[in-house]
Amino acid sequence: MNNVFNQFQTNIEEIKKTHLITKSLHLPNPSIIDTSNVLRSCIVLTVSALDHLIHELTIVGMKEIFNGIRPTTPRYDKQQISLAFFHGISHSPPLISFETELREKLGWQTFQRPNKIKEAISLFHPVQLWQQIAIVLGDSETNIKNQLNLIIDRRNMIAHEADIEPIYKTKRNITDYDVEVSIEFIEKLGDCIYNLVK
Numbered sequence: 001m002n003n004v005f006n007q008f009q010t011n012i013e014e015i016k017k018t019h020l021i022t023k024s025l026h027l028p029n030p031s032i033i034d035t036s037n038v039l040r041s042c043i044v045l046t047v048s049a050l051d052h053l054i055h056e057l058t059i060v061g062m063k064e065i066f067n068g069i070r071p072t073t074p075r076y077d078k079q080q081i082s083l084a085f086f087h088g089i090s091h092s093p094p095l096i097s098f099e100t101e102l103r104e105k106l107g108w109q110t111f112q113r114p115n116k117i118k119e120a121i122s123l124f125h126p127v128q129l130w131q132q133i134a135i136v137l138g139d140s141e142t143n144i145k146n147q148l149n150l151i152i153d154r155r156n157m158i159a160h161e162a163d164i165e166p167i168y169k170t171k172r173n174i175t176d177y178d179v180e181v182s183i184e185f186i187e188k189l190g191d192c193i194y195n196l197v198k
Contacts (some may be wrong), residue, residue, distance in 0.1 A: 004056040005194045011049035012187050015042050019179050036171065040158045042179045046186045047112055047155040053190050054111035054120050057197060059102050061124025066098050075122045079105075112152050114145040117193070125197040136192045148189065151182050 019042045022035040064070040085101040111120045118129045134141045157163050163172050 001057060001060050001194070001198045004053065004060055005190075005198070007056070008049055008053040008190050008194070011045070011052065012183065012190070015045045015049065015183055018042055018045065019176070019183065022176060036174050039174045039176065039179050040163055043151070043155050043174075043182055044158055046179075046183050047152060050186050050190055051110055051112050053194070054117055055106060057194065058106060058111070058120045058123050059099060061121075061197065062102055063095060063099060065124055066095065070124060073122055073124060073126050075119070076124060079123070112148075112155075114148055121193070121197060127196050129193070129196070132196050133189070133192050136196070137188065144189075147185055151185065154178075154182075 018038065022038050061070060062076060065072050065076055081101060082104075085097055089097045091097075106120075109116070109120075111117050114130060121127065121129050130141045130145065133144055137144060157172065163174070164170065165172050
């Protein structure tokens with residue numbers, strides 16, 4: 001799991017460097033070069049880093065259960081396996097076939113919203129996720145979930161609506177502060193999740 005978390009940290013550091021582009025320009029007149037889309041990309045990439053972290057932790061955790069390194073969970077025990085998996089283990093090592101099965105099954109899912117993250121983690125760990133996150137971060141579950149949902153909502157506005165406000169047909173405002181708060185929150189959240197389940 002260390003490699004998974006190291007990749008998350010690398011992703012976050014790359015996003016921070018991308019964000020520095022807007023800060024380093026310090027343009028007196030933003031109409032010369034509009035850097036707001038760089039800020040928008042940072043929001044999208046930050047959510048992507050969290051989603052990737054949860055996917056990879058889940059796959060590694062489930063593989064550890066499969067290998068007998070980690071105890072099973074009720075959700076793990078209820079997972080269905082395709083016939084292709086059984087066909088695959090006759091041609092390649094079972095763990096490789098199992099990972100292929102997991103990537104196919106989980107690859108299309110998004111693990112961004114609080115309930116989806118909790119469902120993914122429960123596939124390999126019994127932790128009361130949001131209760132423990134609230135304790136570690138020193139805030140209420142509601143506040144933490146709300147902050148995550150606001151970031152996901154903004155990411156969706158950017159990714160699916162070109163960040164255009166539907167009534168006035170103009171781009172929504174975005175600031176360096178919006179990006180800094182989002183990156184900092186996702187970085188702390190990812191760190192907390194990793195430390196709870198590793």
